[in-house]
Every structure is written in C-alpha cells, then in structure tokens.
Amino acid sequence: MYGSEFADILGRVRVKRPLIHHITNYVTVNDCANITLCAGGAPVMADAREEVAEMVAVSGALVLNIGTLNPSLIESMILAGTVANDKKIPIILDPVGVGATRLRTTSAQRLIDELSITILKGNAGEIGVLAGAEGKVRGVDSEGLKGDPVTVARDFARAEGVTVVVSGEADIVTDGTRTLLVENGDPMMGIICGTGCMASSVVGTFAAVCDDPVMASAGALAAFGIAGERAAARQGRPGSFKPVLLDELATLDLLTLEECAKVRNA
Numbered sequence: 001m002y003g004s005e006f007a008d009i010l011g012r013v014r015v016k017r018p019l020i021h022h023i024t025n026y027v028t029v030n031d032c033a034n035i036t037l038c039a040g041g042a043p044v045m046a047d048a049r050e051e052v053a054e055m056v057a058v059s060g061a062l063v064l065n066i067g068t069l070n071p072s073l074i075e076s077m078i079l080a081g082t083v084a085n086d087k088k089i090p091i092i093l094d095p096v097g098v099g100a101t102r103l104r105t106t107s108a109q110r111l112i113d114e115l116s117i118t119i120l121k122g123n124a125g126e127i128g129v130l131a132g133a134e135g136k137v138r139g140v141d142s143e144g145l146k147g148d149p150v151t152v153a154r155d156f157a158r159a160e161g162v163t164v165v166v167s168g169e170a171d172i173v174t175d176g177t178r179t180l181l182v183e184n185g186d187p188m189m190g191i192i193c194g195t196g197c198m199a200s201s202v203v204g205t206f207a208a209v210c211d212d213p214v215m216a217s218a219g220a221l222a223a224f225g226i227a228g229e230r231a232a233a234r235q236g237r238p239g240s241f242k243p244v245l246l247d248e249l250a251t252l253d254l255l256t257l258e259e260c261a262k263v264r265n266a
Helices: 003-016 029-041 054-055 071-086 102-114 122-132 148-158 195-207 215-235 238-250 254-260
Strands: 019-023 042-045 061-065 091-094 119-124 163-167 171-175 177-181 262-265
Touching: 003 195, 003 254, 019 029, 019 054, 019 195, 029 042, 029 195, 029 215, 029 238, 042 054, 054 071, 054 177, 061 071, 061 195, 071 091, 071 102, 091 102, 091 195, 102 119, 102 122, 119 195, 119 215, 122 163, 148 163, 148 171, 148 177, 163 195, 163 215, 171 215, 195 215, 195 254, 215 238, 215 254, 215 262
Parallel strands: 019 042, 019 061, 061 091, 091 119, 119 163
Antiparallel strands: 163 171, 171 177, 177 262
C-alpha cells in the first residue's frame, strides 16, 4: 500500500536534488550529510547566526536536531525557523533526548511554541514527554511512554497541528486524522549511533519535494527501512553495517521502493 506514491516522491527527490539545511548535532553531522546525499538531496550544515537566515531561504527543508544543544544553537534554530515559516519551507524537528534534562525539554518546547513545526520526529519517550504522556528518556534513549503510542501520537498531532512521527519497531506517522504504520527496517539499525538522526534527514529530503507531510514521512521511513533491511542481509556486523546502509539507500531503485514498502493504515 502506498508504494507507488512513495516511489514518485523519491523520483522527484532525485530529479530536483533539494538543498536540505541542517542545524544538527556534532555527533552525527557527517552521517546526516551522507544519508541526505544518498537519498538524493544536497546537505548543508550551517548553524552560525550570521548566515542561517540566508541559507534556509534557498533551501527546500530545514532539519533541526537538539542532540548536542547549547543556547546559541537554539537561537540559530529560532532565526532559521522564522525565515522557513515566512517562506513556507517545511521544518523537521528531532527533539533528541528531550526529557533527560531541563535544558532539552525547555528548548524543544520553545521551538514548538515559537515556530510552526511541520514534522516532529522522535522516539516514544521523547514524544511522550512533549505530549504529557509520562515519556521516559535515559540519555538519548527511549524508555517508553504511558498509554498506547498510536493514540498518544494521534492526539498530540491533532492538538498541535503538526505531523508526529514516532520511531520504533513500527514507525508511527500521524497528523491526527490519518495514521500510518511503517514496518520496514531491521534491528541492526537500532544498535549503531546515528540512524535516528539520519532518518530525520531522509524525512526532510522527502518533505522538500512533497507537500503532504504524512506521505513524505512515511515514504522516507519506508525507503530508509528498506535500505536497512538490505544492508543487514549483506552485512550483519555493526561497524560494517553503516557504510552498506549508505550504499543501499543510494542504489535503491523506485520499483524496489514501490514493491517492498510495508506501510499500512493504523
């Protein structure tokens, strides 16, 4: 289901090669740049307040990631996000580790309050914290939330007017009205650093060419998940898995995405 629509989005990415502006964390910045290239986009990693407004103005999407945040970085995100909103450029927010510290929680909430976020993507713990569902986070890892994740995500999306993506064994994508479950992926993706951040970059790349945040998110996660499945089949060791993951996304053809996407209505 939906495979042909996802293939069409990927085809548009590869024709348009959208510029994806990242203000992201330094742990995974190179991974995010490379996965954006492999998805078909063009990454730029600019966080200086003196240039973020100019950079985002010529970009197709803005990806914000608070994995290694500091107050100056948040100010850059607000500046860039304000321009993105003015120009109707989609903003993807990855609230990494929200709930682990007061700084992370207040910073993420400020971004949500002051900007119009298009897609909010996090793990169950992070989304649970922001939704008031007693999400639990240790460091940057999820320890779950109270209640049914699909219901929490759907209600939060409806209340905030945002598309919510909850990563997990089955990724949840919802705008409060439509809810899709993406069942592509492999456990190997969860035991190496960076795949969550990389997924946000792929979502941003798809969102840059698709006006439907639900379809863009689900298509991006399906493509990334298929690449993970194929990489794990070729290489089952963590240190060797990541470069093969890049290879598999870069060489993913439209027909394979169409036929192998495992996405269903919730």
